[in-house]
Amino acid sequence: MIQLFNVTKSYGGESPAVKDLSIQIPKGDFVYVTGASGAGKTTFLRMLYAAEKPTRGQILINNQNITRIRSGQIPYLRRKIGVVFQDFKLLQSRTVYENVAFALEAQGKKRYEVSKKVYQALKEVGLEHRLQRKPLELSGGEQQRIAIARALVVDPLILLADEPSGNLDQEVTLDIMELFKKANARGTTVLLATHDHSLHRRFPRRVMTLDKGRLIADQQPVEG
Numbered sequence: 001m002i003q004l005f006n007v008t009k010s011y012g013g014e015s016p017a018v019k020d021l022s023i024q025i026p027k028g029d030f031v032y033v034t035g036a037s038g039a040g041k042t043t044f045l046r047m048l049y050a051a052e053k054p055t056r057g058q059i060l061i062n063n064q065n066i067t068r069i070r071s072g073q074i075p076y077l078r079r080k081i082g083v084v085f086q087d088f089k090l091l092q093s094r095t096v097y098e099n100v101a102f103a104l105e106a107q108g109k110k111r112y113e114v115s116k117k118v119y120q121a122l123k124e125v126g127l128e129h130r131l132q133r134k135p136l137e138l139s140g141g142e143q144q145r146i147a148i149a150r151a152l153v154v155d156p157l158i159l160l161a162d163e164p165s166g167n168l169d170q171e172v173t174l175d176i177m178e179l180f181k182k183a184n185a186r187g188t189t190v191l192l193a194t195h196d197h198s199l200h201r202r203f204p205r206r207v208m209t210l211d212k213g214r215l216i217a218d219q220q221p222v223e224g
């Protein structure tokens with residue numbers, strides 16, 4: 001469960017990036033976060049994994065108040081949250097295997113367990129044959145699938161994706177959506193920030209619309 005109570009984030013400019021946001025997202029929900037460029041989508045997602053602190057208001061993740069989280073607690077929060085970015089953010093000097101294994105190794109998991117989970121996560125995205133490649137030897141779509149495997153390998157409660165298919169073509173976008181839907185079907189709460197309205201026409205889910213930092217619409221999909 002994600003809960004925001006009157007959350008405002010100001011970077012010190014004229015108007016806040018996110019204004020007075022109050023939102024409840026139950027476990028297992030799938031939510032699109034839409035809005036024009038600069039509407040506050042990235043800021044909203046960044047606060048959920050404690051990359052930014054709200055200026056005012058409270059944020060609870062699974063009843064844990066993360067509003068004033070201490071830096072030592074952030075790694076524990078991030079074990080529950082997978083994040084996927086538009087520009088993948090893979091470590092270029094590491095292999096595909098090492099990129100996906102990283103979070104598990106940081107948690108101190110045993111070597112055989114790490115390799116089993118990494119193999120499963122890569123199989124899930126159809127790239128188990130690319131284990132020893134470096135990210136730049138792969139296509140953009142493959143790199144994003146590796147990034148998704150990295151996010152999902154820890155079985156996150158929440159998956160945050162910020163314009164994950166912004167630089168990718170339509171076919172790859174649909175592959176990626178299937179991966180998000182599968183993770184959601186297994187119980188992961190998914191928040192997907194996107195400009196691409198064709199996605200929610202094709203896969204109708206809850207849509208939250210931000211405008212100048214405010215939530216101006218929160219629509220459930222029409223049944224039927």
Ligand SMILES: Nc1ncnc2c1ncn2[C@@H]1O[C@H](COP(=O)(O)OP(=O)(O)OP(=O)(O)O)[C@@H](O)[C@H]1O
Pocket residue numbers: 011013016017035036037038039040041042043044
């Ligand atoms: N680190 C920062 N420092 C100062 N201002 C920022 C910072 N990050 C974002 N902003 C400002 O906050 C506002 C919201 O930006 P944000 O990136 O959250 O919007 P967005 O909806 O994700 O936009 P886009 O779709 O272009 O990525 C914008 O006016 C932006 O310029």
